[in-house]
Amino acid sequence: MTVYLDHAATTPIRPDVLDAYTRALQVVGNPSSVHKFGQDARNSLEAARDSLAASVGANRSEIIFTSGGTESDNLAIKGLFWQRNAEEPSRKVIITAGTEHHGVLDPVYWLVDHQGAELALIPVNSQGEFDLDWLDDFLAKRGSEVALISLMWANNETGVIADIGRITELAKRQGIPVHSDAVAAFGHTPVDFARSGLAAMSISAHKVGGPVGSGALVVGRSVKLTSLVHGGGQERSMRSGTMDAAGAHAFALAADLAIRELASETARLNLLREQLVDGVLKISPDAIFSRGEAAGLAGTAHFTFAGCSADSMIFLLDAAGISVSAGSACTAGVNRPSHVLLAMGRTEDEATGALRITLGYTTTADEVKLFLEAFPAVYAAAKKAGLPSK
Ligand SMILES: Cc1ncc(COP(=O)(O)O)c(C=O)c1O
Structure with a gap:
């Protein structure tokens, strides 16, 4: 799947x-x-x-x-x-x-x-x-x-x-x-x-x-x-x-169609995103949910994981059949920390460990569950790979 x-x-x-x-x-x-x-x-x-x-x-x-x-x-x-x-x-x-x-x-x-x-x-x-x-x-x-x-x-x-x-x-x-x-x-x-x-x-x-x-x-x-x-x-x-x-x-x-569904989709995706954010923060208590308390889009869950490489996480998730990104697709493929996060005052290290998970009209509760099941192993591997060698 x-x-x-x-x-x-x-x-x-x-x-x-x-x-x-x-x-x-x-x-x-x-x-x-x-x-x-x-x-x-x-x-x-x-x-x-x-x-x-x-x-x-x-x-x-x-x-x-x-x-x-x-x-x-x-x-x-x-x-x-x-x-x-x-x-x-x-x-x-x-x-x-x-x-x-x-x-x-x-x-x-x-x-x-x-x-x-x-x-x-x-x-x-x-x-x-x-x-x-x-x-x-x-x-x-x-x-x-x-x-x-x-x-x-x-x-x-x-x-x-x-x-x-x-x-x-x-x-x-x-x-x-x-x-x-x-x-x-x-x-x-x-x-x-x-x-x-x-x-x-x-x-x-x-x-x-x-x-x-x-x-x-x-x-x-x-x-x-x-x-x-x-x-x-x-x-x-x-x-x-x-x-x-x-x-x-x-x-x-x-x-x-999007405008007609906007109110119901916002409510549905807010619930799914909250489950996802809670789940990720339980697996990785050091992760930062990027927009904090600021008002934001229902379907966007963006995190930074200090000491982890986003590329490793994306690669491992992809191998598990799950597609997410580090940031804007227009700059993806280029191994550079997100300019958005740098402009928000994040360090290069934090900006390198950024994961953007975005939900939409096709997203189901089962998909969020599958992500949360796959994520612990992905996070552990990415953290290990990101540790500086002694
Ligand atoms: C905020 C924002 N502006 C502009 C664009 C570019 O839009 P398009 O892909 O239609 O050229 C994107 C696409 O990622 C976007 O997210």
């Missing part, structure tokens, strides 16, 4: 979505064509836009379909920075956090290296929470120099949830646009774009049971941003290229 506990990396496509997606892929027609085929594809795309807008609490015109979270993050960060800079060249500062996904950090670093941006990192405490007093202070002193703020709604490694409402409230006083990477949050905790006060928000289909390669940037109606790609002027001229009607259809359906 195999047990998949890596839903934060990607969650299995929902059977109903797979069925609808494969049928939609067979529909011929470019949504921009004027003939019947084109109009049928356009109708399907626009129905998906309506449905996704309802799921995310946005207006239909605010949904810009993209290829996923990474593209949405790039479009928001570069697009807002370029737009802001063209209007007010003195605004060079980008505020973000060291715990962000690379989809956010890397475009910010690129703007710093190539486009004269200045980086200001918000301090993060040991539980992964942003220091909003620092933000308040920084904006009071240097708000007129800030081009944009990008802070994630929920962290994809620790599951910690940010107070987005407070962040946008602080930024609003200075007229600063705020982007949030809500890829880990959307479908897993309530997300309402209209109420959030955000200028832009990234979401991705494969984190909610939709296909990989489909996502959206939600962009406020009055928000202007410079496009990354130029061409046919689709998607409010923010994202040229033939629209992926089938992908949008599948994404909207997956999002709708």
